[in-house]
Amino acid sequence: MKKNDREQPNVIVFFTDQQRWDTTGVHGNPLGLTPTFDRMAREGTHLYHTFTCQPVCGPARSCLQTGMYATTTGCFKNAIPLPRERRTLAHYFKQAGYATGYIGKWHLSEKEPVPAEDRGGYEYWLAANLLEFSSDAYSTVLYDNDGKEVKLPGYRVDAQTDAAIRYIDRNQTHPFFLFLSYLEPHHQNHTDNYPAPDGYEEMYTDRWTPPDLKALGGTAPQHLGGYYGMVKRLDEALGRLMDALKSLDLTRKTIVLFTSDHGCHFKTRNGEYKRSAHESSIRIPAAIYGPGFMQGGQVRQLVSLLDIPPTLLDAAGIPVPSDMQGRSVLPLVRREPVEWPEEVLVQISESQVGRAIRTGRWKYGVTAPDLDGWSESHAESYVEELLYDLQADPYELTNLAGWDSYRSVADELQRKLISRMAEAGEPVPEIVPAQSRPAGKRRVSIEELRLKL
Template sequence: MMAKPAKQRRPNVIVFFTDQQRWDTSGLHGNPLGLMSNFDRMALKGTHVTHSFTCQPVCGPARSCLQTGMYATTTGCFVNGIPLPEGTQTLAHYFKSEGYRTGYIGKWHLAEEEPVSEPKRGGYDYWLAADVLEFSSDSYRTVLYDNDNQAVKLPGYRVDAMTDAAIRFIDNHQEDPFYLFVSFLEPHHQNHLDDYPAPDGYREKYTGAWIPPDLAALGGSTYQHIAGYYGMVKRLDEALGRMLDALKSLELDDNTIVLFTSDHGCHFKTRNGEYKRSGHDASIRVPTAFTGPGFMGGRQLQEQVSLIDIPPTLLDAAGIQVPPTMQGRSLMPLLTGRSVEWPEEVFVQISESEVGRAVRTKRWKYVVSAPEQDAFTSAGSMRYVETHLYDLQSDPYELNNLIGLESHHAVADIMQQRLQRRMAEAGEAVPVIDPAPVRPAGQRKVSEEEAWS
């Protein structure tokens, strides 16, 4: 029998990061297709973050938030194509300072150059990545760049090729405390095809399958693309299972934190002209679960959690002091029973499609936009207009926009206050928000008690 590696002082950390994955691809969120059996099992054994949201539904900005723990308006990376500012401290720097070996595999999207030169790699030691993976590779042509900026073509479907590379990294660092970030492109569309290329045979499995209510009602590109999208999700979940199996076989599972999450969701051209960049749950809600030290026990974390909360959580779970520059909150006090005040709402910044802001409680969603601002050059605005209000209790898929209704005036006022407070906490100036045009609402009137729920 092989000797077990020496006990480590700190746990290993792996981030399994997908791109553009809706929360309701998980069976734990009602998907009946069995797409994510490994995720569901991991979440039931570990910690399932039942209400998990991005803080920026765009690829690059979301990644800047996850790497730094700061909002995109703080780092300046508020649209795609803006590299992390020189000298920015990332998770890699914090883990490295505590003796961790750090590695990055996959999509980076924070350099605006290909290949990514060493100063723009966020401090990661081991590098096998591409800045914009959807441009450097295809579903069966995986091209990444190594530490020497040499192109490396990996065999297999892209998800499998990257998973193989991740398992090799794990195997080579069994006796080191390591932090590994694996950033997949799937289930993001392949840009030059405007399609979702699943592994051969996987699209066929899900043709004519169950469709979430918002997509069934609104259409968009759903009926063209959902089968391929589901096939990509299924292969990602199989890759997660392979990685968990590798940890178990190497006897590292008890000392390795694994996080599964995504940068944003996908609305299949139902809310605007593409797939994301809106304040709807289809764009901002993602599947999230942890396993490993500090997260075991089958916990369901019911609080609303933002992507901005993930970096301090990973550091805290590894016993590393959370820097004061991080703008999120560690989840560990919630899991250990420590007294902590947790926000009732999540805050979202939106760019590229619009200069927008959103705030969401368990019951209500409120969205504003600055139509006079250029969404690619303006990080924010001093004036917004109300655009959306949803009652998530009666309308969880956001099909009935209540903004402007006389019956919901109290809700809009309260949500506006919440939004302005959260913008100030994020370091933004408190804006003027113009009300939506008033609409009659018949006999319905929301009480103040309901409005605060």
């Protein structure tokens, strides 16, 4: 063991799939689903406003592994493998002397099992490219370093957690970076349902419905019970992981990040569960616990999933590569004076070729109506699709796009969106205003226009 091994913090990413931010108690969910996450957020650092930069599985994962936008890596939709020349978190941590491990869902290859050259540089491997197809709730099948099938006992969340605890126990004498990627609370594709552990769905059916789902319906009455049950089991797994760290005297030596790839709108915004610019698709829970983050409180600035990779490297004392397109949040945690973007950029594919920004108050989105989001990564021309005033309408029930009285707001947001797209390396587009609509008595006051967007 190197002399400075124990000075380097271990890093664990606890990564869920399709989890809304408002499943957590610290975001107002009244069902007590996430006591462990809530404690992490209170005692560590709560990234209160965190958003995905691409609300679909594969592209979001490419962003989190590389710190680059999906249009930069080329992984703008599912089923595009991560280019082998792209350096990932695993490469940087390994170069810094860390053992690296990946357990769970990968979704950045074309093959199952994932060939060694497509594993993003991770040394230890117990994963499946498409866990939703290789396994079921009580039939967990992953693949090891040799590409051999490994069937793990127990409910899928528990099976993966057991594997993670075994990995931590084996690697406790030297620094490690472990990426633990769950499928839950994502739906089971072949049945289009949310299979919670036995008995859990019944506990949460018809208990509490977020206001956007209450207003818009979708599949929430059918699916929320199972979805919440999966979230509950994930939080219990997080508790088991934290217990393992405590028992091995690793709590003060280990950084634990909890977040998700995107949210879930339960078929209220389009024909499936994500791939839209709405809060239900793009807002995700995020908290960091461990050295450098204890008593960090709430970080209220807007944080992108793209900011997570540079944050983890920075927290481990590893230089952040200049080609990463996100920013470390450590200066915000330390309350240091720093310029921070006032908006996050979201790229949307598959359901559409879309772009959006989310500011502290506004949501502004555009789409290329004549392009196929499965075949085109970007457009030269977009049309305004949505505008929401999140202060007056937090559940995004009244689309203000085209309203005459909000034209000045839309114009300013359009400029911000174009600027952020250019920063991301995209061509500067044309944006066609939405068709004009009279607003009746609804007006934006001079004072409101002077407020920061």
